[in-house]
Structure formats: C-alpha cells, structure tokens
Amino acid sequence: MDSSSSSSHRGSSINEEKHIVLPGIHEHALMSTPPGAPYSCDGCKEGGCGRSYRCEEKNCRGYVLHEECASAVLHRENPVSHSFFKGEVFAFLEKPLGRPRDCDACRMEVKGFVYHRKATKDVDDTGLDLHPCCSKLRDNISYEESHATKTLTLQQNVPKKCRLCERKKFGDDNKVKGWSYVTSDGDCFHVFCFKDLFLEKLKEEDSSQEKAVVSRMQTNNVTGNNMKVVKKVGGKSNSKGSEITKVVAKTATTVVVKLLFSLILGGGHPIALLPALVGLFSTSSSSS
Structure with a gap:
C-alpha cells in the first residue's frame, strides 16, 4: 500500500527524542517506546497503541504518555493553532476547566491533557477543546485501491450519514458535531x-x-x-x-x-x- 499525507501546523514535534524530562508532570525521565501493546495514557486518560513515552522506574507502575501528549507537555508554553479554526489559539491544560467537556473533534469526554481555546463574549460560545491526539489528525492521506489512487480527507463537519452508525448526529445533540473522514467514493466515517x-x-x-x-x-x-x-x-x-x-x-x-x-x-x-x-x-x- 502506497500512501502519502499532508498536515497543517498543529504544534511542535517531539522529534522522536529517546529520553525526555517533563518537570511538574512526572519525576523521572520517560523513554521513547515503539507502537505495541494497548495502553492507557496517564495524560489524556485515553487508550492507545501507537508510539509512547514510558517511565522505566519500577515504583511508577508503568507511567505512560501518548507521543502526542508528551509533545504537548514538552512544548506547553507554545500556543498551537488548527486549520479548522482560523485565527484561534489553543493553550495546553493538564485538565479540563469547570464542567464536563467533550473534545470538539471526536466528541468524547475530556478527562486529562487538552488543548483549550477560551470562550468568547458570545453567549453560545463555551470554548473549544481538543485531545492532543485529535489535534494532530492528518488532513488527508492518499492510497492505492483497485489500481486507482484514492483519498481519505478529514472534515470538520459530517456531510452525510456515517456508514458505521448510519447517523449524522451523536446521541441527543441538536446540531451535527464532531469530525469525520470522507473517502473519494463519498463514504463518511465519524472519528x-x-x-x-x-x-x-x-x-x-x-x-x-x-x-x-x-x-x-x-x-x-x-x-x-x-x-x-x-x-x-x-x-x-x-x-x-x-x-x-x-x-x-x-x-x-x-x-x-x-x-x-x-x-x-x-x-x-x-x-x-x-x-x-x-x-x-x-x-x-x-x-x-
């Protein structure tokens, strides 16, 4: 399978450093670990299988961070932007503010590390939140299928019913929310x-x-x-x-x-x- 991708700016890269130190987050150095067995990230509190950073001290009981979450902490002083939110600036937070909040990309609850954009004076604006991993979802990826080049494209909206749940909306939401990937053939899949x-x-x-x-x-x-x-x-x-x-x-x-x-x-x-x-x-x- 031949594939290529493009992505807009979503914060600094961790540059695949073998060891990192995150003062104020964890007391020991964390070691880069390749993709492998499933784990639960101690930063965003979500599951993962991709590249991670782990503590090898026995007393830490396997403290682990997604690569994206480790990168978010490493560059926490630098605000980030996203192509879906022109002119908006997101800041890194160790935990969500106030009431329970959902990620504006995947619509799942934010339980830990998050990129947050403050609410504006608009009464309907409660701010924006993105899981570190969701903030770095690739815009598009090309692939070969049946001797043809096709593309999966990330979209901020849900243009049609998701082929998996056969709905555009989630639960009791009155508005269509969350991101989706759309194929060249027009099939839509909720993130x-x-x-x-x-x-x-x-x-x-x-x-x-x-x-x-x-x-x-x-x-x-x-x-x-x-x-x-x-x-x-x-x-x-x-x-x-x-x-x-x-x-x-x-x-x-x-x-x-x-x-x-x-x-x-x-x-x-x-x-x-x-x-x-x-x-x-x-x-x-x-x-x-």
Whole structure:
C-alpha cells in the first residue's frame, strides 16, 4: 500500500527524542517506546497503541504518555493553532476547566491533557477543546485501491450519514458535531465511531490479558482466595462494538479500515489490534 499525507501546523514535534524530562508532570525521565501493546495514557486518560513515552522506574507502575501528549507537555508554553479554526489559539491544560467537556473533534469526554481555546463574549460560545491526539489528525492521506489512487480527507463537519452508525448526529445533540473522514467514493466515517470501536476492543483485550494472567497464577498455586477475574467486557454478539463491526464489514474495504485505524489512533503505524480487527471484518464480509 502506497500512501502519502499532508498536515497543517498543529504544534511542535517531539522529534522522536529517546529520553525526555517533563518537570511538574512526572519525576523521572520517560523513554521513547515503539507502537505495541494497548495502553492507557496517564495524560489524556485515553487508550492507545501507537508510539509512547514510558517511565522505566519500577515504583511508577508503568507511567505512560501518548507521543502526542508528551509533545504537548514538552512544548506547553507554545500556543498551537488548527486549520479548522482560523485565527484561534489553543493553550495546553493538564485538565479540563469547570464542567464536563467533550473534545470538539471526536466528541468524547475530556478527562486529562487538552488543548483549550477560551470562550468568547458570545453567549453560545463555551470554548473549544481538543485531545492532543485529535489535534494532530492528518488532513488527508492518499492510497492505492483497485489500481486507482484514492483519498481519505478529514472534515470538520459530517456531510452525510456515517456508514458505521448510519447517523449524522451523536446521541441527543441538536446540531451535527464532531469530525469525520470522507473517502473519494463519498463514504463518511465519524472519528468517534472508529475510536469508540477501538476502545471497546481495547477493553476486551485488557480483560482477556488479565484473565490469562490470573489463570497462569492459579495454575501455579500463587493466587489468594480473594482473587477475582474481571468479567470480559462486550463479549456477547449484541455488544455495541460487535454491532459496529458488522456494519464495517459491509461498508468499508480492508484498506480503508487499516488507514482509518492508523490515522485516528496515532503513531503512524497499524495498531497492535489491527490484524485481528481487519481479519474479523474480512471474515464477516466474505460470509455475508
């Protein structure tokens, strides 16, 4: 697969430094780690699989930051801009201000690190918020499919119904909100829907790993009587993740699925869960 991308200014790059120090955020140096197993970022509090920065001190219990979150802290004194918000300036915050807030890109709750644009005097303006990872979503990426060059383009609006959830709006929102990726063929995919599907699979993966660890401990007779196995999340076929998976199988090619997961989940590389997900989509497609 041959691909290329372009992107507008979204803040300074971390330049793939091997070790970084983030005073006021973490007491130890963090080491650059390539994409791999799923993790939960201690900065934005969201899941990830892409490149990260991790603390190797045993007492820190695996403190980890998305590469984008580490970069946001490293350059926190520098305000950033985004091509979707001409003339707007965003500042880095360690946590959201006041009431619960959603990211204006993915429409998921902001729980930690965030880029924030202050509210104006307009009564309807409550400010803008972007997860560090969402702020760096690529504008477009070209790819080869069926001997033709096609493009996935990031759009600030949702021009038509999302092929995954078959809606333009989220929940009870009166207005169409959130960003989407649109293919050359006109298919629209909410950033939210792909991110939500990933988080569902991430929960399943975490739960499966924990069950495997507990099973090994029980086999070796090292578990206490109070050890409990966490029930697997979303294991039934009627789970939200499974329903979206079925829709993906019928609406998106394997190439598009790979690109969307890579774009939305960061790191510039296919995520660790991608082979299983794509395999599931492909299997569902062939059987339908």
